[in-house]
Amino acid sequence: MSEGKTNNRSTRYSAPSYPIIYISWRARLAEFVTNAIDNLSHGITVRDAMKDLGLRDKTDFLPGLDVRLLPHQVIGVSWMVAQESSTRRGGILADDMGLGKTVQMIATMVINQPEPDADCRVTLVVVPAALLQQWKDEIDTKTNGIFETHVHHGKDKIKKLSELQSKDVIITSYPTLCQDFWLPKDLEPGEEAEYLAKEGGILARAKFFRVVADEAQFIRNRSTRASTSLAYIRSIYRWMLTGTPVTNTLADVYGLLRFGRFRPWNDWNDFNAYVAKVQYEDAPLAGQRAQAILEPLILRRTKNSTLEGEPILQLPPKDIELCMLEFSEEERDLYDSFEKRSKIRLSKFIKERTLVKNHAVVLVMILRLRQLCCHPNLILRDTDDFEDPTLLMAGDGEKELSRAIKFMGKSWVNDVSWGFLERSAASELIDFADLIAEGNDTCPVCHDLYANGSGRIIECGHELCFDCLLELSNAAVAHDGIFGYGSEKQNMEVERAYEEAATKGLRPCPTCKKMCDFNATNKVFKSIAFEPSDEELTAYANAHRRGSRRHQVKYEIKDEDDEDNMDVDVDISESSPTPNKIEELSEDELPDASSIFAPKAKRAKISDVKPKRKFDDGPSDEVIATWRKGDDNLEASTKMLALVDLLKKSGDDKTICYSQWTTMLDLIDKLFSRHGIQCLRYDGRMDRPSREAALTNFKRPGGPKVILVSTRCGGVGLNLVVANRVVNMDLSWNYAAESQAYDRVHRLGQEKDVFVKRLVVRNTIEERMLKLQDVKTGLAEAALGEGSGGKLHRLSVKDIKHVGADL
Template sequence: MADDLINMEEDDESSLSLTETFLVGFVIVNVVGLQHYSGTISGREMVGLLRDPLNPYDPNAIKVLNTRGLQVGYIERASAAVLAPLIDDRIVNVEGIVPNLPRIKNRYKLPCQIHIFARPESFSRVTAAVSRSELTMISEGEASFGLSEAVVVKEKKKKDARSVDEIFKLVGAEEDRKGGKFKKAVAPPRDFIKTELLAHQKEGLGWLVDRERSEELPPFWEERGGVFSNVLTNYQTNLRPEPLMGGIFADEMGLGKTLTLLSLIAVNRLGYSNNGSGKRSKGKRVTTQAESVSAKKRRGNDNISLSVGNEESGVKTTLIVCPPTVFSTWITQLDDHTRSGSFKVYMYYGERTGDVRELQSYDIVLTTYSTLATELDDADSPIKMIEWYRVILDEAHLIKNVGARQSKAVIALKAKRRWAVTGTPIQNGSFDLFSLMAFLKFEPFSIKSYWQRLVQNSLNQGNDRGLARLQVLMATISLRRIKENNLVGLPPKTLEICHVELLVEERDQYDHMEIEAKTVLQDYIRVGSLMHNYSTVLSIILRLRQICDDMALCPSDIKSMLSAFKIGDASNKPELLEKIVSVLQDGDDFDCPICISPPVDMVITCCAHLYCRACILKAIKRPNANCPLCRRPLTQSDLFSAPQEPSVLPDNVSSSGKATSSKVSALMRLLKASRNENSSTKSVVFSQFRKMLILLEEPLKEAGFRFLRLDGSMTAKKRAEVIERFQNQGEDAPSVMLASLKASGAGINLTAASRVYLLEPWWNPAVEEQAMDRVHRIGQTEDVKVVRLIVKNSIEERILELQERKKELAREAFRRKSARDRSQMGAEDIRRLMSL
């Protein structure tokens, strides 16, 4: 849920929150300062508008960018003073279009139509702000409105011979004409890859190789008489655009993407090892995978003299970016599937080299998103100096917030071949895809304003056109196969829901708390502050969810906490703010809005927004510091922390001497029935609450189960040890794994189990899918059964409804069929969750 709420209030570079907005009208302004910037406009073109609040000369500054992302100039000062406050307050979205230019151009300024979009309830505020200035709002119905060059207006004009949708249809038809993605299957060189690829992996490798060798114009570009034009933006250039050598590799989890990517690297490894003679080079020693990893701190013993990375130098180093938990997966796959001495591998993590030449002597460099984020501002970072032959983002959905440091870091990497690899490219909604477009440098969709107007606006307003455009985009740059198509002959996976009836005491407490919560939320709705108090909303809903698991998770003082929630400024109630932090630390589904990762040393602001301590401290160091979400001025004294957590869990987090909760009792019945059916069956129990996993230990001991626990508090080494122990099949091997859903959702293999139990539904269905596919993947030999435990007549049932809407969008993005983008969590969704 936190992701959904946060995605509605993005970083400084973002547009208005992703809810339904409509065209208010347009104003005509001047773009000035043209002589100072390299970006040019050659005709009727869309332009990007980007707020520049840190501009030392004008805090209202709005940059103007062309379709290549180059700055053209600034909106003139007087006009920016009107528009900037509306943009900063998230009242409007703005789109810029430079109309057809006169033959005689002014070298100092050019006209620009700025189209203003807002929610209907904000129309009067917007028009009032414009009327108080020298600008003139031209709205629909006025004679001058026919001059509008906006996409949303052009689409309504029948005389427009080539609408945006027609352009998309032509591109889609061209993709179909090419005969699909599987023109040929490619087998990797056996000198490097010892495992025989499955048919779908060979087909996938063929697609990857074709994409990397493409010499075609990127989609939406045309050549006429030596001039290259982007048919969507009308940008023209005499320089041929670079081909789009890369894309989104979106096969469902468990289909062997890692092996396919290693095969892609091997294809190129063979290419530059042959020295053009068709024979293996004998002049350069390569180490085994194990030797490379163990010798990661060695400095330069096997260095090859190479210039900074480019095609001519022969450097074909692949940079792989992944979470730390996935490191072991890549190393294991290298050991299992490649021949000894095939690849030199360097782990750029922790203590690491600063030598560019050393990094270029390796075939594969493994690093993490967080490592790149720490080097974002480091001019001496060797990662930033190299133009990589290829960059692979594993678990690429981790960059879904384009404004986060780790997203900015990977987008800034230099490479000609870029791959975004994820089984869940859409997690919360279609806007997740924008950051992938930015990484892939897929113009014009890599610029936020163009993505917003060409795709997102239509999706938000429920137009079938938006989804059709999204589908064409995904067809041109992505490959997606699912296990339901029986590509790998996996045993079947069945999903069941086990409905749980609460005990009388549990039901009384749940109903009482839900009534209290509804009262608080209705007050927020009444004064229009629901989304501004998302931390409070989240903490209330979190407690309802915890009661569904076990009342021991919910503190006894929850009623007094609820009654303390009041509308307005909370800065004089630090004890309340500290309590909210304590509540949210119990959950595992909240991300810091700045780094889009689970908060480290969580703090809350006086305006009730939550961040990592380090993230918000850095954010408020700038001049005129304010909250990144609500823009309230902030200082360090406006930040509050939770009381220090005890080193041991409190007494109330224990089942000893207490009645077992309804959900725990239901789980134990299921586990015992599975053991009675087959004593060798292994099970994974997922929960988002670490305290819930600990609560389960006592009942499991009493029932005679051997179990292990895997959660986010463990080091990567400890997690690997736990997974290895669980995969063992001996008589004394553990049969149950208690796993934190988020800590265990990616990069690990749990195929020793064939039963999965999800103790509570997650806001983001993609996280659940990743978790269950740790079990249902290549290597699984047993039928897999997934059981979701859902409390009847509770918030859990309503979460399932929200999940289904998100799943539908993710499915529709890869096929030609209409559906609305209803994936973002908004006020209406919260009303449904709480039955308001």
């Protein structure tokens, strides 16, 4: 790629005004490109890099840096400095986890500093909240104090622009950044940048010398506020640090290109036409094009790379073992019984043609099966009835819809339902690749798919996952940057109103910042109530293809005296008749049941089972009562017993135990008390000082040897080389997330052999999840010129079916 297709400072950029949803991939990659990107050093030798940086030998320190760079880091810093001198003004440092991306970035900051009288002097570093203090410590300890750093977060946020501009480095979190880039809905396209520069939060009004997005996979989804906010930010230099630049699809690359303003690929229309849409017709070609785009912008080295004939990094070996476990007789009985009931429920959805509407139910059904693999208490504690799987899932959609109408009104329900219809169309229909949908299939707080917890709609109409809803409702009140947009008097009035609302138990919506009551049962609703049916999606698709716009297609809640008053119908103009059957759609319009749920032979077999069949071979009441216990009398599950056994064999080594569910960590904590095992906790329910105290205690010689960590909270960025053993209690949808968690211990500074144990139960959904992980790992390797091939798609209904092959 020539430099003529990259960006320069004078280019004006306007990010899209509305979020966009990724489509669901149907194409298959026949084979990946075999000529991988050879950008180990971009032609730079260690000797050349040392010369560029003014180093005489490998033992020299860079002036201003209090740490000696390794050979591959010297090349990395040389490349980064050259990138900043070119028209690209930055790039993507995509080194494997543990190779020292942070220190290379800090070294670049030391070498290329702004002039003392420059208008833009501040470097902004945007990180996950868990890494705020770690980044500050890294900069302060490695730069001899030459930078004045400040953590811009919570109550420590700077309110005056002059004070912010007096700092050298500002470190903030993605959620805090997003709050400063809020945009009113009535802005005309193209007015966003001007509005933010004048009326936005302090980070939106500021101009920066350099912006660094750490763990940049957080901005891969172009529809998220984190991604769009960074696209608007004003800066001379732009850097992305990530060990996983491609996680799910080639569309992940666009979020990075947009932030970097790498022309012409920072325009979605250009990137979509050149790469994203090409995947439908010629996936290998799309992979080649993605490689060509990335090659001049990215530097990526893996731990297995060699440099001038020597290993790039001398790390102890890392042994990852898949521990296949067998359920106890009672656990198997519980699991099989629930799986049978789930099959019956799916058969009912297929017959009633309500698969799309019940998408959330299917996702939560799979979630419950995954939780059963860890401990039955995770689902049994939620209900007294084990007969109907829906009682353990998101709830009944019609009843929830009725409740929403009663408390919020039809107009509110119409608006929310319309958003879900657009989202479903964008997600499931190929023809809707460019559809701009309000909403997203990931939680705005934890950025996880709603598959990992049922979504909740709050009174402002925005969605977040149930776990984050609970966490935010119990969190301490902080200003979180919603002040500072008007005069001092106006700011004070807003702040007083905020505090008054907070004392009443209200908390700000993560998306729009409206103060909402997260604990009011009449103002929080399950997302399943607003999912469109297949018929509604069909009608929308046909109307859209005939040129219909939103004013021609609308949701209409029937009056209470109408028949079936709990249904949500789609009213289409006479020129756009609604087909009565899903079968009337073409193959490209709506995924059929076979692609979503089961091979035909499998589906036919399931259909023979009558939905109203009663089970007389299920678990007994005594078994259910035994496994429902979550107190000191809890029954240890197969995985918990395996964990205790592994810890007994670990000697003096320290161990990290990961789980995606804090409730599982709670059960493990209770079991440890019974066995006399001291442990620490690190999860999202703890405030930042408590988490930092836990890490300090864990790193202390003689401190506890075990720490229980939430995967979503402690899976990225942390340096935990004090431990050399990892036990993962449950699989992630994407292996990249697991790999990042494992590399918290397998990185620079690790002196012991590393042992990772992945606990998987045989003949369960977990075995099928392993196949999906292989698919997504292959995709990431495709765009980077690594690996050998696989299927290209994101976690969608079809993925769910591949995972639950027999459901």
